[in-house]
Amino acid sequence: MTKNENIKIRIIISYSLLVFWAVVIFLFSAKDADASTEQSNIILQIISRITGITMQENAFWAVMETIVRKLAHLSIYLVLGFLATNALRYTAVSRKEFKYALIICVLYAISDEVHQYFVPGRACRFYDVIVDTFGACIGISMFSVIRKHYLKLFKRS
Numbered sequence: 001m002t003k004n005e006n007i008k009i010r011i012i013i014s015y016s017l018l019v020f021w022a023v024v025i026f027l028f029s030a031k032d033a034d035a036s037t038e039q040s041n042i043i044l045q046i047i048s049r050i051t052g053i054t055m056q057e058n059a060f061w062a063v064m065e066t067i068v069r070k071l072a073h074l075s076i077y078l079v080l081g082f083l084a085t086n087a088l089r090y091t092a093v094s095r096k097e098f099k100y101a102l103i104i105c106v107l108y109a110i111s112d113e114v115h116q117y118f119v120p121g122r123a124c125r126f127y128d129v130i131v132d133t134f135g136a137c138i139g140i141s142m143f144s145v146i147r148k149h150y151l152k153l154f155k156r157s
Contacts, residue, residue, distance in 0.1 A: 007090065014087035020106060021083050025076055029112050033121025056092045073128055074135035081139025083106050088146075098140055105136035 048055045084104050088097035109132035117124035
């Protein structure tokens with residue numbers, strides 16, 4: 001296999017993973033409020049078992065539910081930012097992949113919140129776009145750090 005063929009395969013795989021993850025986010029957002037709450041409750045039940053604190057209607061669990069939901073936003077956009085940067089490194093102008101990856105993630109976060117507005121029981125929240133953007137920034141930064149160390153490792157070889 002030639003170097004160009006190898007790069008083409010990497011591009012196809014990278015963009016396929018990016019599109020796959022965008023679809024995963026879309027499917028999570030397409031769930032109505034009850035299904036979304038049920039997913040959060042699974043994680044809260046695990047936390048309850050680990051801590052030994054029973055799940056009762058109180059302020060602690062309301063706060064925990066908010067934390068779980070925001071961490072979900074952050075983590076799925078962390079992955080999106082990582083995958084977008086990886087895909088763009090093959091096709092973006094040198095050193096611009098980070099900026100373009102962030103733009104893609106922010107636009108997708110906005111479109112995701114607009115999408116949720118039309119899902120029963122869900123809402124469009126600007127704060128979630130901020131959390132999503134922060135997650136994307138972490139993913140983009142992680143990609144940059146990992147790539148930098150990866151390149152150093154193979155330059156020594």
